Amino acid sequence: MQKKIKQVSVFARNEPGRIKKITEVLADENINIRAITIASGDDYGVVKLLVSDPLKACRALKKEGLSVALNEVIAVQMEDKPGGLCKILKIFTENKINIEDAYGFVIKSGEVAVLVINIANIEEGIKILSSQDVRLLTEEDLYRL
């Protein structure tokens, strides 16, 4: 089973209307956005998206002239309650894995939340997490849950 998730990253100037443009393209293609986060520099940033069809999203955005990249990330299921995130991070700390980028979102309030993380060695991360009592989500899971 594919435990890695494809994340769509878009290079965007830091000015009004840029993110709207991206979401417009996705809406026109009938692509659903599960999560969005922005890493911002001063003049420009990177918009990161988890979407229902990453490859299609990528093609559509490229066609509009945007600079797009597909990256692999891990999505970990958490309990939506106090300590949920801490439990996951404990595993990373114990295994001395540095998180380069992370964001989270709730799928079912009070029940299921998702932590999306990017680490240097994804394969190793998956191995460690799989050996623990942690559920890694597939792309299908993200939209089924």
Add this chain to the structure above:
Amino acid sequence: MPVKEKDIEFLEREKLEEIQLSRFKEVVKRVYKSSPFYKRVFKNEGISPDDIRSVGDIKFLPFTTKEDLRENFPFGFLTLPLNRIVRVHTSTGTTGKPKAIFFSKKDIDEAAKLVARCMKMTGARPGDVFQNMMSYGLFTGGLMFHYGAEKLGVLVIPAGAGNTEKQIELMKDFKTTILHITPSYALYLADVLEERGIDPKKELCLRIMYLGAEPYSQKTREKIESIYGVSAFNCYGLSEMNGPGVGFECPAKDGIHIWEDNYILEVVDPLTGRSLPEGEEGELVLTTINREAMPVLRYRTGDVAFIYSKECECGRTHRKISFIKGRTDDMFIVRGVNVFPSEVERILMNTPEVARNYQIVLEREKSLDVMKIRVEIKRRFFDGSLEHLKALEERIKSKIKSELMVTPRVELLEPGTLPRTTGKSRRVIDKRKL
């Protein structure tokens, strides 16, 4: 009979022109005999030193351009063996290679004498404390002025450029009376002094300022004079002609005297190369007639100005030029440093991630010049990582800094952001006001 230094500024025109002619003949003989570049040029043009009978005959000599200096880099202009050369300065060129200017011991001494003459003309005397806020190093502005100030006999503080806190401390500790500074830094320094609650008129001992290395207006000068309570003078120079001290304002502050015992002054039509009469604006062309290691004849400075036709009220006989009105090429100046857009372009185009389109925006922030370089990044180099973009930004920044000596601000752009232009000049947007 040699004329004493103290008499030279007021020498009758006739005698000054006699000196010019004899030095001009000398220098033509010299380059004809020893300069590999001019030997070739004179031969091609069929000119012999004996053809020179008056200073006016200079118009029969071909121009020397910055391309000539670059193509004959580094030693092609020398008329002395290397064991007689004691210093080299460089300035940025247009296509990678800098221009190198060499000096013998005598050349350094003569250049220093001119700076000392300028300083004396503005009222500087032994007992003054001179803080030199120009960069030392390859740039002539710092070192040449330093040597001139020592020659005059003032106390020199070789502070160099930047480091504002230290500059203020030095001015206070040593009771600095004279500054050599770029006009933009003078305005910035004024802001910092105000923030610190220091009134330069009351708490500093400044009385004279030399403003150079950047074009500026009378209005800026007046502003600086009123903030600091000083008398400010415009100095004109360029590395190819020794650096500072080529010309200077006298207390009349109406035009810049060019020292005609050291230079032959011409203004030409930049397109046709035809000599223009006094009063008509054109490109300044200068000839060194008192430099032995590396004489340069009819150098196209790229600076636009005109020659005053009326005599100066101060009585000095050396003719004056106006403030520099602009450039004949696309060179611009940022924080006292000359920058050619083609140089920026070369560095950008050697960076594989950079697409073809870029823009240079010049702005003034808190009185300081900012050069912002906006570049489009090729799509395929985007890998989704902000860190990689930041690293690329840093790489471009440090490359430009190390090659052009100006630290830019770099803005990465998505492809297609910038308007497509055809001309190179439209890539430079100068929002600064003189």
